[in-house]
Amino acid sequence: MVAPSPRIRQLIADLGPIRGRLRHHVRGHRSHLSLAIxxxxxxxxxxxxxxxxxxxxxxxxxxxxxxxxLLTAAATRGGEYVVWIDLPNTLDPEGVHGAGxxxxxxxxxxxxxxxxxxxxxxxVLAAGGFHLVVLDLGGPPTSGAVLPSSVWLRMARAAVHRxxxxxxxxxxxxxxxxxxxxxxxxxSRRIFLGKGGPCPIFEGAASxxxxxxxxxxxxxAVAVDLFASTSG
Amino acid sequence: xxxxxxxxVPDLCVRAHLRLDPNLAERPxxxxxxxxxxxxVVAVSVDAERIGILPGIRAAHxxxxxxxxxxxxxxxEAIAAAMMALADVAGSVSSRVxxxxxxxxxxxxxxxxxxxxxxxxxxTLLSARADRHGFPVRVGIADTKLAASVAAxxxxxxxxxxxGQTSAFLAPLPLAWIDPDPESAKQLAIWGIRxxxxxxxxSPGAVAHRLGxxxxxxxxxxxxxxxxxxxxxxxPHVFEESxxxxxxxxxxxxxxxxxxxxxxxxxxxxxxxxxxxxxxxxAFEFENGGRDFRRVGASAxxxxxxxxxxxxxxxxxxxxxxxxxxxxxxxxxxxxxxPTQLDLLRPTxxxxxxxxxxxxxxxxxxxxxxxxxxxRSDSHRPxxxxxxxxxxxxxxAGPTPDAQxxxxxxxxxxxxxxxRPAVELEVFESAGQLDYVRGRGFGGRVVQWAGPWRLRxxxxxxxxxAREYYDVExxxxxxxxxxxxxxxxxxxxxxxxx
Numbered sequence: 040m041v042a043p044s045p046r047i048r049q050l051i052a053d054l055g056p057i058r059g060r061l062r063h064h065v066r067g068h069r070s071h072l073s074l075a076i077x078x079x080x081x082x083x084x085x086x087x088x089x090x091x092x093x094x095x096x097x098x099x100x101x102x103x104x105x106x107x108x109l110l111t112a113a114a115t116r117g118g119e120y121v122v123w124i125d126l127p128n129t130l131d132p133e134g135v136h137g138a139g140x141x142x143x144x145x146x147x148x149x150x151x152x153x154x155x156x157x158x159x160x161x162x163v164l165a166a167g168g169f170h171l172v173v174l175d176l177g178g179p180p181t182s183g184a185v186l187p188s189s190v191w192l193r194m195a196r197a198a199v200h201r202x203x204x205x206x207x208x209x210x211x212x213x214x215x216x217x218x219x220x221x222x223x224x225x226x227s228r229r230i231f232l233g234k235g236g237p238c239p240i241f242e243g244a245a246s247x248x249x250x251x252x253x254x255x256x257x258x259x260a261v262a263v264d265l266f267a268s269t270s271g
Numbered sequence: 272x273x274x275x276x277x278x279x280v281p282d283l284c285v286r287a288h289l290r291l292d293p294n295l296a297e298r299p300x301x302x303x304x305x306x307x308x309x310x311x312v313v314a315v316s317v318d319a320e321r322i323g324i325l326p327g328i329r330a331a332h333x334x335x336x337x338x339x340x341x342x343x344x345x346x347x348e349a350i351a352a353a354m355m356a357l358a359d360v361a362g363s364v365s366s367r368v369x370x371x372x373x374x375x376x377x378x379x380x381x382x383x384x385x386x387x388x389x390x391x392x393x394x395t396l397l398s399a400r401a402d403r404h405g406f407p408v409r410v411g412i413a414d415t416k417l418a419a420s421v422a423a424x425x426x427x428x429x430x431x432x433x434x435g436q437t438s439a440f441l442a443p444l445p446l447a448w449i450d451p452d453p454e455s456a457k458q459l460a461i462w463g464i465r466x467x468x469x470x471x472x473x474s475p476g477a478v479a480h481r482l483g484x485x486x487x488x489x490x491x492x493x494x495x496x497x498x499x500x501x502x503x504x505x506x507p508h509v510f511e512e513s514x515x516x517x518x519x520x521x522x523x524x525x526x527x528x529x530x531x532x533x534x535x536x537x538x539x540x541x542x543x544x545x546x547x548x549x550x551x552x553x554a555f556e557f558e559n560g561g562r563d564f565r566r567v568g569a570s571a572x573x574x575x576x577x578x579x580x581x582x583x584x585x586x587x588x589x590x591x592x593x594x595x596x597x598x599x600x601x602x603x604x605x606x607x608x609x610p611t612q613l614d615l616l617r618p619t620x621x622x623x624x625x626x627x628x629x630x631x632x633x634x635x636x637x638x639x640x641x642x643x644x645x646x647r648s649d650s651h652r653p654x655x656x657x658x659x660x661x662x663x664x665x666x667x668a669g670p671t672p673d674a675q676x677x678x679x680x681x682x683x684x685x686x687x688x689x690x691r692p693a694v695e696l697e698v699f700e701s702a703g704q705l706d707y708v709r710g711r712g713f714g715g716r717v718v719q720w721a722g723p724w725r726l727r728x729x730x731x732x733x734x735x736x737a738r739e740y741y742d743v744e745x746x747x748x749x750x751x752x753x754x755x756x757x758x759x760x761x762x763x764x765x766x767x768x769x
Contacts, residue, residue: 076683099713099749104769105686119618120663129688131766132646132656137684142646146661148633149641158636166629168621168663178712229744231719241721241742243685244750244768267685269742269768 072171072204074113082248082263083220084256086113087206089170090199091219091254092191094207099178101224102246104129105138105267107173107208112139114204119170122146122163126156127177157190160205164197172198175208191217212251221252227264243268274380274390274434275501276412277419278361278397280353283374283406284314284345287353290405291514291532299340303330306344313345348513355511356540357408358504360401363543364393367503375423377416377501394429404539413437417497421448437495442468449492455482467493507544510603512536519558519595523587526596531580537603538576547572547627550604551579557594565590569634571627571660572606578631585635620663630661651728652736654693654765685768687752693763696753708745708753710764715745723755742768 071086080086087093087110097103112135114121121144123130128149136142146169150156156174163169191214198205207214212221230242245266250259280286284302289295299319303310308331315324322337333340357376361368364386367379380390387393394410401408411422413432418440422430425444432440441449444467446459458481464470470478471493478486491497512533520526534551541548550568557563567582608623621629633642640658648657699707705717722741729735737757744750750768755761 099747099767100744100769101748102685102769104688105683108686109683117618120620127688128691129766130645131687131689133653134684134686134689136647138686142644143662145644147643147645147658148637150637151641155636159633162629162632162636166621166625168619168626170618226748229719229750231721231742231744233721234719238723239719239721241750241768265683267683269685 070202072110072114072117072119074109075116076109078263079109079248079265082250082259084253087171087204088219089204090202092195092198092205092207092214092217093220093222094209094212094214094218095222095224096209096212097224097246098210098226100229100244101226102244102265102267103208103224104134104175105246106222106224106248106265107175107206108135108138108140110171110204110206111135111145111173114171115141115144118144120144120146120168121171121173122148122159122169123173123175124148124150124156124159124163125175126150126153127175129175129177153186157186157194160194161197164201164203167201169201169203171204171206173206173208176213177208178210186213188215188217191215216252218252219254220250223249223251224265225249225262241269243270273501274383274412274414275416275419276361276365276378276380276394276397276410277371277416277423278357278376278378278401278406278408278410279420279423280357280374280401280406280408282314282316283353283357284350285316286406287349288343288346289316290353290356290536291349291512292529293405293532295341295343299324299337301330301333301340301342302345303342304345305330310344343517346515348515352512352536353406355507356404356536357401357406359507359510359540359543360397360404360406360408362506363400364397367501369502370504371416371420375420377419379501379503380412390431391429394431398429400543404543413440415495415497416499416501417449417492418495424448438468438471438493441493441495442466442471446470449489451489452485455485455489458482471495508605510537510540510548510605511600513598513600515598516596519597521592521595523584523591526587526592526599527580527584529599530583530601531576533599533601534579534583535576537601538574538579541603541605542574544605545608546605547574547608548579548603549606551583552602552604553583554600554602555592555596556598556600557592558597559594561594563592569627569631571630571662572608573627573631575628575631578628578635581635582631623663626663653726654689654691656689656691687766688769689766690764693754693765696762696764698753698755698762705741705743708743708751708762708764710751713745713747713749713751713767715747715749718744718746720744726754 070089073080073086095103095106111121123145132142148159150159195217225247227245227247229244231239232242233239247262247264249262300316301312301319301324302314304313310330312326312328319340324333324340330342354370358368358370361376361378365378369377371377383393390412394412398408398410409423409426410429411419413419413422414434414437418432418437422432446467475487475490478490514533538548549572553565555563565586567586643658644661645656645658648655694710696708696710705720707716720741720743723739725739727737738754740754742752751764752766753764
């Protein structure tokens with residue numbers, strides 16, 4: 040392999056700050072859905088990016104659903120309409136309401152299969168007026184059920200066209216490079232109070248939010264700790 | 272002085288049939304007054320006229336002229352529906368519309384100058400709109416119904432008679448344009464009166480003395496003094512279309528092909544009124560004389576015919592028709608589309624029409640019981656939920672962004688992913704402690720657990736419940752909410768904390 044000439048190396052070095060400024064420019068013009076939680080907003084560089092796919096993945100009881108409820112509550116508090124495409128049929132209306140969301144602003148869909156779920160995304164985006172689409176795909180995909188990249192490409196374009204934030208919830212990363220943000224949530228500890236007593240209490244769970252991928256910036260090495268309580 | 276418009280379709284009879292079956296346009300068509308060879312041809316298409324088929328000959332003679340001509344009996348229902356559709360076109364610009372005879376529809380054009388730049392612009396709009404619905408119309412606008420009708424018939428497209436110039440417009444026209452009865456026409460011809468202007472110059476009293484009361488009316492009409500009022504039809508609430516078939520259809524695809532056209536006609540007419548279709552009522556007549564009625568409703572009013580075609584297809588696939596269909600009737604039940612008040616401080620929500628269409632499509636895609644607003648139902652059972660229709664109405668508006676800022680950060684509450692229905696479990700206990708839990712799709716040794724909490728309720732009903740709830744962390748990493756049903760003596764999981 041031929042080593043680059045000093046001139047080319049110099050050009051690459053000069054491009055560094057320009058790339059940084061370009062990233063800042065792109066990010067500056069992208070609107071965000073703020074979570075109204077300063078720590079999370081700062082961590083996400085302003086909030087959830089609109090006109091883009093964000094994937095939130097994690098194992099069972101990691102806290103991904105809690106985080107998605109927070110996003111939904113933030114959107115409805117801002118007067119926006121949300122679509123929750125609930126493939127596993129696990130949305131808990133009391134939990135969403137408890138997170139602060141206005142249920143009347145959440146259109147709930149329970150498609151029969153993944154293909155219907157993806158078609159539903161297309162149709163709600165085509166209708167317009169929905170600013171947050173949560174696509175809850177449930178557990179890990181079975182073999183042969185991995186979605187082709189054309190699906191994500193189409194979804195990403197639709198999100199840009201409608202300036203909607205699409206959130207994909209799953210057990211593993213699904214959208215890959217088509218996601219602007221990839222967030223992984225890992226459970227860190229569960230708090231049970233009064234163990235050994237007559238009636239122990241499950242107080243809540245702590246999780247760590249990792250930024251695994253950011254299209255306009257480097258992945259963050261730092262995680263944000265979240266604590267969610269069962270008593271609210 | 273009032274202003275009246277007239278829409279006239281010269282070949283309404285043929286157009287009414289082409290509207291329901293556009294494939295007829297590919298062949299010369301002759302419409303007869305019956306189904307026997309002795310039936311008289313009452314209307315022909317342009318292609319049929321070109322090869323020498325003219326109204327008045329018998330159906331049997333057509334075969335002697337050309338084999339390619341399609342002979343169909345006139346459908347009065349098709350003509351009536353076409354007239355209603357033409358009236359709907361007129362109704363899209365005027366609230367007062369009268370359905371006349373011989374393919375004429377009248378509309379009140381008073382005050383149109385407020386909405387349209389000129390009467391010519393209004394007439395152009397009507398002509399274009401009618402053309403889109405399969406009617407190449409001629410439009411006339413004048414001071415009276417008679418003058419408007421004559422203007423429409425005399426024109427090649429659009430004719431506007433300025434206000435106060437009706438008599439001048441009518442004067443040079445032949446007397447036949449004001450439709451004198453045969454006796455009067457014969458007598459006037461004997462007198463040498465051939466043009467409307469000649470009659471207008473005569474004294475009404477003198478003409479009445481010789482021709483009777485009809486003579487006075489004729490003179491008044493010749494002078495443009497027609498005072499026949501416009502009798503407006505009531506606003507339609509149901510839009511009907513029907514189609515009689517030459518032979519029975521028992522396969523779904525050809526039936527859907529015909530239904531698509533009929534549903535399109537219904538939704539197009541509803542759209543002209545700015546309304547939405549909530550439900551379609553379908554009536555099928557079978558070869559053996561039987562009938563079947565179906566109702567297909569959309570989750571939200573829409574005028575997207577594709578939505579209804581999909582719904583109708585699903586309905587027929589679910590419950591197939593018993594016999595071959597020989598006649599289809601469709602009625603669209605309308606409802607007002609909900610207007611939306613936009614807000615300067617909130618983001619724009621879905622547009623009502625687009626939302627209605629999207630909801631209807633989503634209902635087809637997912638199922639009607641899988642689309643809506645999911646919420647807790649009025650029950651003591653923790654798992655009880657209900658589905659309500661989704662409506663983007665201003666009344667459900669949330670706080671403004673300012674209010675959001677002042678509300679402060681929300682308390683983070685641990686979410687539960689609900690299992691609907693609850694998952695049956697095998698729970699192993701050891702020395703009074705939970706030891707191992709196994710359910711469909713998950714399971715593991717119990718790491719730690721909390722509980723129990725007893726929940727009893729609905730003991731005043733026939734379905735009481737009594738449960739002991741536990742939160743258990745398993746070795747698979749999940750924290751599940753499980754309960755022991757004390758009445759049925761079994762374990763179930765109703766969710767996982769996530």
